[in-house]
Amino acid sequence: MMSKSHDAVQDSVVDSVIIVTGGARGIGASLATHLAGRGAKVVVADVLAEDGSALAATLNDGGTDAFFHRTDVVDPASMQDLAAAAVDRYGRIDALVNNAAIYESLGAKKHFADISVDDWDRVMAVNAKGVWLATAAVYPAMKAQGYGRVVNIASATVHAGVPFFAHYTASKGAVIAVTRSIAKEVGRDGITVNAVAPGLVDNESSAALNDTSYFPTLERQRAIPRAMTPADLTGAITFLCSPASGFITGQTMVVDGGLVFS
Numbered sequence: 508m509m510s511k512s513h514d515a516v517q518d519s520v521v522d523s524v525i526i527v528t529g530g531a532r533g534i535g536a537s538l539a540t541h542l543a544g545r546g547a548k549v550v551v552a553d554v555l556a557e558d559g560s561a562l563a564a565t566l567n568d569g570g571t572d573a574f575f576h577r578t579d580v581v582d583p584a585s586m587q588d589l590a591a592a593a594v595d596r597y598g599r600i601d602a603l604v605n606n607a608a609i610y611e612s613l614g615a616k617k618h619f620a621d622i623s624v625d626d627w628d629r630v631m632a633v634n635a636k637g638v639w640l641a642t643a644a645v646y647p648a649m650k651a652q653g654y655g656r657v658v659n660i661a662s663a664t665v666h667a668g669v670p671f672f673a674h675y676t677a678s679k680g681a682v683i684a685v686t687r688s689i690a691k692e693v694g695r696d697g698i699t700v701n702a703v704a705p706g707l708v709d710n711e712s713s714a715a716l717n718d719t720s721y722f723p724t725l726e727r728q729r730a731i732p733r734a735m736t737p738a739d740l741t742g743a744i745t746f747l748c749s750p751a752s753g754f755i756t757g758q759t760m761v762v763d764g765g766l767v768f769s
């Protein structure tokens with residue numbers, strides 16, 4: 508199968524087929540829009556059918572070949588369907604961005620001893636198990652191509668030890684760990700697996716979860732002292748989705764304006 512190692516496409520995602528889980532809203536939607544603007548064919552995968560379909564329609568109106576596929580990342584059959592739909596339509600899957608997570612829907616932060624067992628299990632299922640299942644679903648296509656990029660969205664809360672969020676930080680720690688393990692397994696297949704750990708993004712979801720009066724204090728602690736937007740993530744993720752990042756694998760890139768160092 509054709510690999511994507513030609514110099515002319517090294518730093519480009521033009522014509523790359525890229526699946527973005529959790530792509531219907533928030534950071535995922537911003538990323539899907541950015542990738543489409545860079546010439547990628549984008550598969551928006553999410554449980555939110557209305558938002559996902561609307562985004563795909565907007566991308567199509569803008570001239571991008573994109574589609575929405577309703578996907579639940581905790582359901583193995585749903586993940587298999589997603590991979591099959593992408594291959595049916597485009598014949599290959601170049602990159603998978605595992606962005607879907609329970610974040611906004613965490614509700615209020617809680618003392619670790621007050622987190623319910625159901626909430627712990629739900630967060631671990633979507634945020635950690637979902638990454639494993641999605642990667643397993645695209646692996647046969649990537650292996651057959653001899654090329655693939657997997658980018659897992661972790662969180663700098665793992666590095667910072669953010670309190671009152673124990674199930675979430677545990678799930679994102681698992682994302683970083685599984686990134687390393689799977690990277691070691693699939694490197695010989697031409698597939699890289701990396702993670703991006705965002706700092707606090709000043710978006711609706713963060714505002715729903717946090718006391719926003721703290722945001723300016725946090726911003727001042729950054730080496731680059733300003734609010735972080737979803738657009739601050741797109742460069743790093745696009746690079747890790749491209750052929751240019753081909754000798755980088757198992758790594759976690761913190762993108763937070765220089766607050767924590769890994």
Ligand SMILES: NC(=O)c1ccc[n+]([C@@H]2O[C@H](COP(=O)([O-])OP(=O)(O)OC[C@H]3O[C@@H](n4cnc5c(N)ncnc54)[C@H](O)[C@@H]3O)[C@@H](O)[C@H]2O)c1
Nearest residue numbers: 529532533534554579580606607608610611705707708712
């Ligand atoms: N916003 C931040 O400050 C921040 C910081 C660090 C990391 N992150 C991470 O970035 C990613 C995106 O964050 P966001 O702010 O857009 O969060 P969000 O909660 O707004 O969006 C999450 C998306 O995942 C989807 N999703 C949830 N469960 C799903 C499932 N079972 N199957 C498929 N899709 C599902 C949701 O429908 C939604 O579209 C998440 O992985 C989050 O943990 C966010």
